[in-house]
Amino acid sequence: MFSIDILLNAVVTGILLGSVYASLALGLGITFGILHIPNIAHPTLVVAGAFFVYTLTQWELDPIVAALIGLVPFYILGVALYLFYSSVFERRGGANVLQSLTLFFGLSLVVEILLVLGFGSELKSVSAPYIGSSLKLGLLTIPYRLLIPALLGPAMIAAVWLYLSRTNSGTAIRAVAHEERALSIAGLNPASVKRHAFGIATATAVVAGAALIMVGPVEPFAGRYQIGRVFAIVVLAGMGSIPGSLVIAIAIGIAEALVASYLNPSWSPGVAFAVLLLGLASRPQGLFGAAR
Amino acid sequence: MSRNSALFLIGVAVVVALGFLMPWVLKNPFYFFAGYVVLQYVTIATGWNILGGYAGYINFGAAGFFGAGVYLSAFLFTTFGLPLPLCILAAAVFGAILGVLMGYLTLRIQGVYFAIATLGLVVVLETIVHNISALGGASGMAVYGPRPPSWSPGPSQYNFTVMLVIAAVSVALARFVEISWIGRGLRAVRASEDAAECSGVPTLRLKLLACALSGAVLAAAGAPYPFYTSFVEPVTAFSLIIGLNAIAMPLIGGTKSWAGPVLGALLLASVQQIATVTISSELNILFVGLVLIAFVAFAPGGIADLFGRRQGRARS
Numbered sequence: 001m002f003s004i005d006i007l008l009n010a011v012v013t014g015i016l017l018g019s020v021y022a023s024l025a026l027g028l029g030i031t032f033g034i035l036h037i038p039n040i041a042h043p044t045l046v047v048a049g050a051f052f053v054y055t056l057t058q059w060e061l062d063p064i065v066a067a068l069i070g071l072v073p074f075y076i077l078g079v080a081l082y083l084f085y086s087s088v089f090e091r092r093g094g095a096n097v098l099q100s101l102t103l104f105f106g107l108s109l110v111v112e113i114l115l116v117l118g119f120g121s122e123l124k125s126v127s128a129p130y131i132g133s134s135l136k137l138g139l140l141t142i143p144y145r146l147l148i149p150a151l152l153g154p155a156m157i158a159a160v161w162l163y164l165s166r167t168n169s170g171t172a173i174r175a176v177a178h179e180e181r182a183l184s185i186a187g188l189n190p191a192s193v194k195r196h197a198f199g200i201a202t203a204t205a206v207v208a209g210a211a212l213i214m215v216g217p218v219e220p221f222a223g224r225y226q227i228g229r230v231f232a233i234v235v236l237a238g239m240g241s242i243p244g245s246l247v248i249a250i251a252i253g254i255a256e257a258l259v260a261s262y263l264n265p266s267w268s269p270g271v272a273f274a275v276l277l278l279g280l281a282s283r284p285q286g287l288f289g290a291a292r
Numbered sequence: 293m294s295r296n297s298a299l300f301l302i303g304v305a306v307v308v309a310l311g312f313l314m315p316w317v318l319k320n321p322f323y324f325f326a327g328y329v330v331l332q333y334v335t336i337a338t339g340w341n342i343l344g345g346y347a348g349y350i351n352f353g354a355a356g357f358f359g360a361g362v363y364l365s366a367f368l369f370t371t372f373g374l375p376l377p378l379c380i381l382a383a384a385v386f387g388a389i390l391g392v393l394m395g396y397l398t399l400r401i402q403g404v405y406f407a408i409a410t411l412g413l414v415v416v417l418e419t420i421v422h423n424i425s426a427l428g429g430a431s432g433m434a435v436y437g438p439r440p441p442s443w444s445p446g447p448s449q450y451n452f453t454v455m456l457v458i459a460a461v462s463v464a465l466a467r468f469v470e471i472s473w474i475g476r477g478l479r480a481v482r483a484s485e486d487a488a489e490c491s492g493v494p495t496l497r498l499k500l501l502a503c504a505l506s507g508a509v510l511a512a513a514g515a516p517y518p519f520y521t522s523f524v525e526p527v528t529a530f531s532l533i534i535g536l537n538a539i540a541m542p543l544i545g546g547t548k549s550w551a552g553p554v555l556g557a558l559l560l561a562s563v564q565q566i567a568t569v570t571i572s573s574e575l576n577i578l579f580v581g582l583v584l585i586a587f588v589a590f591a592p593g594g595i596a597d598l599f600g601r602r603q604g605r606a607r608s
Contacts, residue, residue, distance in 0.1 A: 038404045070531050101350060102350075102540075103584075103585060103589070109581030109584075183561045212537070228412055264423065270420070273413075273415045276409070276412055277397075277409055277416070280405060
């Protein structure tokens, strides 16, 4: 029953899937982890990104190139979303949790239905020269449609992390979460820093969307199945810890792949939430985060 | 009993009596088929509001309790042939137990974290049901409901009156919670949990009670559902639209008093029933989403608050 190649393949598939999950969770890591805005619409924005990539690939464009083109419109979309969010809540003096969660919940429904109306509710997939073949390494078989997105995720996370930790405007984003008043005393406008951060978070959605649609076909409601995973990753990594989110995402990916190959694939949707519930109950500040 | 409570109980009794007499006036069973859904949402919104509105703990997992009620009552009825009232009672007890378990989560997690954890509850329950073959798994199971008693003209009318009784009991329960010491304590928890704890409010006991009552009402709302549809499967029993409506309806009606969720559910569920029949179910969800955004953005207190403000202005 037990054989080393099943275990090895499950672990490697888990690592690759986890890297894709990490790219899905990156945008939420910025909006929720750093800015403390509970943007539950983020997985739906990722799906919207996937459909954007799908539309461009209809004109023979490579999905990765399509994602890079999508960065600009999605950045602008994110800025617009933040402007709407802040105009609704800032004049009331801060958002309460119920209202901001409900706002993003409503937003994700609207985006899903617009996708259904625009593209129909069938599954959509993309094609590229490297999709369909696999890399064979001894006992391992790695399909390229999983390997390429899995490399895309950590590359994007590294880029965002370097930006946040090495540049001045990245430092401002991390600072705005800690102390808004100090930032305005230092001569920066907190509202414009947050707007910029929200724009970047939404721009990551189109790259994550490209990764998602390369791994497998996507339908308009696919975001719902990701909400649990992305929140589990952001919360368990510790709010705002972006390198930590990569580690947690890979751990969840491995857990899901092991459950799928040794138990039953139908159990794996529950894995992320079970991990999240256990994690929240035992260590609410996350594994890599400071106490909140 | 105060004069207001007497008036309230007389009002509820009149509404229930009218509901029982209705089948002799309206002959078309479709009205009762559609009315059942409206009453089901009155119950769901009322149940959600006991925890979400009074105590301020947002439960995204209403569909988890509802689905648990659906499956428990379907299972008890098909395997043991339990009568319908006992199925409903068993579902309510099971919902209360689930609620207490959820209540212990609030010890460690609050705010957004609690809301996300409750979302997890739905996925975990749905995954479990998917993998239990006795419950039909992913393909679902057929349930042949009890024959309607002789005083009821047909199954649609009978289900409607059953749901009406559940809704009436739930609203009365919510009103009792609101005006009693429980409601006062929960409002203190919502305003500031730390301050409430420091002034001697038994916050944990109150939260557990609110979670149990809310869970019981939500699960009871699901108990007659297998007999209404004659078929249960995990995707509709744990449907996202239930969780969405459970939040949207109290928010649109107003979360501070029992009348808010009732008002919101009557309005939104009726519009949805009309929209599903006349337009399409996709546009129905789009409509709910847009209404939800509009209310959060422009009328955060809900319809009850809009009226209240107008009355307040007229009085002053």
